[in-house]
Amino acid sequence: MTLLKTDGLVKKFGGLVATDDVNLSVEENERVSIIGPNGAGKSTLVNLITRRLDPTEGDIQFKGESIVGRDPHEVVQMGISKSFQTASIFSELTVRENAEIAALAAENGSFGFKFLQHRESLTGVHDRATDTLDAVGLLGQADRTAADLPYGDKRRLEIGIALAAEPDLLLMDEPTAGMSPEETESTVDLIEEVKRELGLTFVLIEHDMEIVFRISDRIVVLNRGQIIAEGTPDEIRGDDEVQEAYLGGVDL
Ligand SMILES: Nc1ncnc2c1ncn2[C@@H]1O[C@H](COP(=O)(O)OP(=O)(O)OP(=O)(O)O)[C@@H](O)[C@H]1O
Ligand SMILES: [Mg+2]
Known part of the structure; x- marks a missing residue:
């Protein structure tokens, strides 16, 4: 196709x-x-x-x-997802939070923060973020603040963010x-x-x-x-x- x-x-x-x-x-x-x-x-x-x-x-x-x-x-x-937009990382958030936001955005199409009212879908988002971080080799750094990652890991997180949108x-x-x-x-x-x-x-x-x-x-x-x-x-x-x-x- x-x-x-x-x-x-x-x-x-x-x-x-x-x-x-x-x-x-x-x-x-x-x-x-x-x-x-x-x-x-x-x-x-x-x-x-x-x-x-x-x-x-x-x-x-x-x-x-x-x-x-x-x-x-x-x-x-x-x-369609594009990686390596430097703006795609929220530096003050943790690596996991970044992956979760990307997973949520994929579900909701925007950062509406509607998810706070939809707790049941949070499990899906959590799992998807975990899978994504695992795929890009950043699961061990999930709780670090994104800003503290070395440059190469930041770029990997950007790939992760793009992938979290599936x-x-x-x-x-x-x-x-x-x-x-x-x-x-x-x-x-x-x-x-x-x-x-x-x-x-x-x-x-x-x-x-x-x-x-x-x-x-x-x-x-x-x-x-x-x-x-x-x-x-x-x-x-x-x-x-x-x-x-x-x-x-x-x-x-
Ligand atoms: N927003 C813009 N306004 C005016 N000209 C632009 C704009 N964006 C790109 N250009 C021009 O269009 C042409 C193509 O640029 P583009 O950035 O797509 O090239 P590229 O192949 O990605 O180059 P590079 O390998 O340097 O990244 C260039 O001449 C560039 O100066
Ligand atoms: Mg270019």
């Missing part, structure tokens, strides 16, 4: 065409990486999908339904940016674990080609807002144009 499909998607910022007639499909259970030089339009594409930005032209369908015009929280409820599609924009080599390694291991154990569909934006080749089923190459190539890691490795433009001189 096609989970996500963009149709002639265009985003202009004034005279700049950041997304230029993009037709992207993501199948259920597929892991797609988007690569391309700085300013290619990778983040813009993701922000269009999460409804942080309105397209200038074109359509975005999720599970066969157009999501253009919907609110960002509606899209989350439909099953998304059908997880979007990740440069998850390893700013991480030490050790933190990068453990985050990539975590993404592989999520891929293996949860069978989750994801779209990853990543500059590190080693990670991209290791994690993706399919790679989409963006340049100046356009898709200039797509294929399996082997196809992209063997694509002369991509090689020349990106994998040769430019450090992706």
Whole structure:
């Protein structure tokens, strides 16, 4: 089944065409990486999908339904979640509270705090938060204040927050940016674990080609807002144009 499909998607910022007639499909259970030089339009594409930005032209369908015009929280409820929004962590709360809020938001669609009147559903939220923290290896740190976590663990908590919403599609924009080599390694291991154990569909934006080749089923190459190539890691490795433009001189 096609989970996500963009149709002639265009985003202009004034005279700049950041997304230029993009037709992207993501199948259920597929892991797609988007690569391309700085300013290619990778983040813009993701922000269009999460409804942080309105397209200038074109359509975005999720599970066969157009999501253009919907609110960002509606899209989350439909099953699209984005990790690595630094704003997604409440630093003054504990790790567990962060996971619980994410689980609640997935149920209620917003932080309505209605849950205080619905105690029976709290058990579900507690269990879901426990499972999530276990999945990202943070159960042992559940009672720590989020602000006190080392950087790499904060990023793992962000993945946890995205996963607690039980998304059908997880979007990740440069998850390893700013991480030490050790933190990068453990985050990539975590993404592989999520891929293996949860069978989750994801779209990853990543500059590190080693990670991209290791994690993706399919790679989409963006340049100046356009898709200039797509294929399996082997196809992209063997694509002369991509090689020349990106994998040769430019450090992706
Ligand atoms: N809100 C905005 N207003 C105006 N121009 C923008 C805005 N967001 C992005 N752009 C421009 O759109 C183009 C694409 O930017 P985008 O952030 O999508 O690129 P990217 O591929 O994610 O780059 P990077 O690898 O550096 O993260 C760039 O030229 C950028 O300057
Ligand atoms: Mg970007």
